Amino acid sequence: MKITRFVAIVLLTFSSVGCSSYLTSSENVSKTKKTYEKVLVLGRSKDNTTRLKFENQVVEQLKANGVNAIASFTIDGTKDLSRKFSESEVHDVKKKLVSEGFDGAIITNLVNSEEYTDVIPGNSSTTYIPARYGRFGRYYAYYPVTTWAPDQLKTGIKYVLESSLYNIKTDDGDNLQWVGRFELKDPTSLERTSSNYAKELVGALLKQSIATN
Template sequence: MKTPTILPCFLLVLLLSSCSSYLTSSENVSNARNDYEKILVVGRSKDNTARIKFENSVVSQLAEQGLNGISSYAENAMVDINKKYSDSELVTLKKRLMSNGYDGVIVTNLINTEAYTDVVPGGTSTAYVPARVGRFGRYLTYYPVTTWEPDQLKSGTKYIFESSLYRLAEKAGDNLQWVGRFEVKDPSSLEKTVNNYATDLTKALVKNSISNAN
């Protein structure tokens, strides 16, 4: 007789959360999907290591979709992410980017940091334990033994990011095409975090705003 067991609910929650998406909202502001030939990827960060890893990861994810992305750190002579551009300087920058073949720009910013407390619900785990009956010394019956796991509180830091796609080829009005909000809780690995973020970002862009992906 097989011995059935029930996976505790809190373990299931942990397993599911480990592969959950960072993306919390996605909006196609322009209500259109367009082709892009060359996209500049900008990750605004004072940490150059994080910036380079993030931009490279997004560029790599775009390439997997058949899209041409270039990291902004490779274009430092053209774009200064620490500079506060005036309106006239932005017009000049846009013209310079377009003259170098860019028709799209993805910009990612950290917009807020918050403390959070989540309740991880408890659950039950049941195992069927064999019982000795009489003098035969054989396992003749099984009886259930159930254990209860209490709710647990998990506290930490939540980082809220926003990524936006701009279409430089728009001739008039705002050129914002798509905007997405992302939440990252207690990142423990820079490599894993930027790769997961880049994957979520690219999937959302291809699904909602970019039409010439594979």
């Protein structure tokens, strides 16, 4: 199923959950905000169409906010993500990226997927039925009828994704700057899911970690 492969991106939404947020937790690891000259956007997915769509959406959101960004599928060295890379290969890729002016990288990965069950609480409602027992009083002539709706169970698949921002220009130990966790329940539209995930991701980054000129 195409949307399932999309979630397997590294990527991804408001499509299935209305206006609720996908972001469940985030941390500005570096404790600072900084500007970036050029940011690589990388989403891991076995489906190239999904990957391209997601990366382009994030790039578009970043550029709209004054951040120079490039999709990884357009860069030699990061085009093919279908295989594992050795540490030396990763080092070479990083070196090449830095030489091309990149100083930041946003990477999104699928952490896990699992079934979920939500309990939707039932409710009660009361109506007043006219009885017409003489003329004793206005309210005496009505009696309440209350109905109860039972709790309902909703089940589906929940996808947990993680997006991270790295400062790839520094070699001083860990270069993780920011990390956020996102949860998607039963995404139904690749286009809307990708677009809204990108908006929320970039919004969180600009608020907590990326400064703009």
